[in-house]
Amino acid sequence: MIELERDGEIFTLTMNDGENRWNTTFVREMAAALDEVEASEGAAALVTVSASEKFFSNGLDLEWLATQGEHRGGDREPFGSEFMALMARFITLEVPTVCAINGHAFGAGFMAALCHDVRIMRSDRGFICANEMQLGLRIPTPELALFRHKIPLNAFFETVQLARRWTGPEALQAGIVQQTASMEELREIAMQRAGLLAPLAANREVYGGQKEQIYGENAAINGPHGAAYLLRNSAQHH
């Protein structure tokens, strides 16, 4: 399902399960891969790719969720909270993370991509989309908050309320991805970017700590006081 390789400073996490739909087994294998990345030391970066030619990740494993009993997808009950917690680990990971979006990234797959530090998307095919509204489902607050804090407010609204399907070039223009590339070059460009970012992980407490400061509990930058107030009272707000 999930393969993790290391080549020098670069870890490559390959999602290799067809459409890469999320179930508990998938989440736990992913979590085990993050354990391995976190157990490393010094300069490093993580690149996430898909083995599929068409899908980055097509969302939740709906077939598994709709059935009962034994399934390779694992226990259904703990899925929701474990998936959300995995996303929290990704967004605050202590090493730089680069996501190569080679194809469709829907729902949970879009969330996973957004939890990386950098997104590079295939330019000619594939959509990223949070399609809950089309399915008549409300987006859970933590997912809304993720979209709210990662992309500009106009793109946020089109994404969550209008369920817009973004192509690579559109997603680049909207500030959802940072670069586009042809399918042939996508992986190599992602590896190069990871190599450039890897030195930032030399001090992991600093690199991860600042992500926590931005995205964690009582994130000061989300508080009621504006920048001027904080600048004036900087001694109380480190």
Added chain:
Amino acid sequence: MIELERDGEIFTLTMNDGENRWNTTFVREMAAALDEVEASEGAAALVTVSASEKFFSNGLDLEWLATQGEHRGGDREPFGSEFMALMARFITLEVPTVCAINGHAFGAGFMAALCHDVRIMRSDRGFICANEMQLGLRIPTPELALFRHKIPLNAFFETVQLARRWTGPEALQAGIVQQTASMEELREIAMQRAGLLAPLAANREVYGGQKEQIYGENAAINGPHGAAYLLRNSAQHH
């Protein structure tokens, strides 16, 4: 003043009062039109247009505000709170809303446009502008919050503090409108977009409920906790 038509799933609200300046009568006719839209069921969308060739809406009815006694604009005292409440209804309306900005949209007219889900603006003429600073007036907090939550932060500041006049192409680039069109095509493009979005209103409780989640009281995504914290504690934040 205000005309509401229905053609299949699409409601068209036409502002037909010259420069379409806001007074209490205008607000109440608009509110009555929203009552009718809300009384419908199932897939639907609303398109707001202006009958003028030059103005979408040129702001408050200053002549009415400056006078006293009987006036077709109606009672002056309840205007402020009724106008703001109408904007709140628009921004959380349970059906998708598309605004065709055919000409100038100033002050209250800009606010009304921003309260729609999608804005399509004429490409060759017309400005959108919040001109309070030029008039030596502070923008009320609810209006600031509206700009703050609808457009990227750089565009927010230029809009509210520098009173920038945005052309259609500039507003598109800045993320304030989602599309531009020639005057000839504007209405048709808005209708087409509304037709594509209408199915999202099939479950109105979901579609409107999520807007409330984003723009309403104690909107969790505006709270002090970041996305990572909410993802970690997703059981408490639905």
Added chain:
Amino acid sequence: MIELERDGEIFTLTMNDGENRWNTTFVREMAAALDEVEASEGAAALVTVSASEKFFSNGLDLEWLATQGEHRGGDREPFGSEFMALMARFITLEVPTVCAINGHAFGAGFMAALCHDVRIMRSDRGFICANEMQLGLRIPTPELALFRHKIPLNAFFETVQLARRWTGPEALQAGIVQQTASMEELREIAMQRAGLLAPLAANREVYGGQKEQIYGENAAINGPHGAAYLLRNSAQHH
């Protein structure tokens, strides 16, 4: 170090200290210049430029910070809080401010540029960058909040977490600066823009008061309630 000139409505503040690195003396001369601007009345605007051909401001005066005893940079102990407080004065200054970024703006120099109302950047050379992550340092919360509230969220993250070096054209595309210009035209364009904005300072209480509303203590637009809630309860939120 710091020179302030006035020509009609336009104040020009020239940073003339080589790389324009920040120490306590530099901060205090800058503060004295702001005193003079604030003591004026009526329409006015401030343009900040650098006398260097290569640097706008290259960050903190690290040589001064690393040494002890007498130094033209002044006392070291009060620097942090005085610098932050100066930035707070800039971001809420009662007259429009235009920053001409003629060359590199790093760290504290980037912050100073962001505290202006408008940034115009040289198009052919120079980078703006917050390089703390590269140095293994966390960014203080007030500085994070400044970046968080001035630029779109995608540009915010690339700036603070990935220490991206932005060229002029990239910074324009990302919404960090509002215009680019050739080195030859930069100063003149900044002066023209200042001339256009100067009338906004006619009512300084309004112009500065609204900046305080946006960036100050308990800035209502940063609170937990969304725009719809505030619109509905506008009587309590002016």
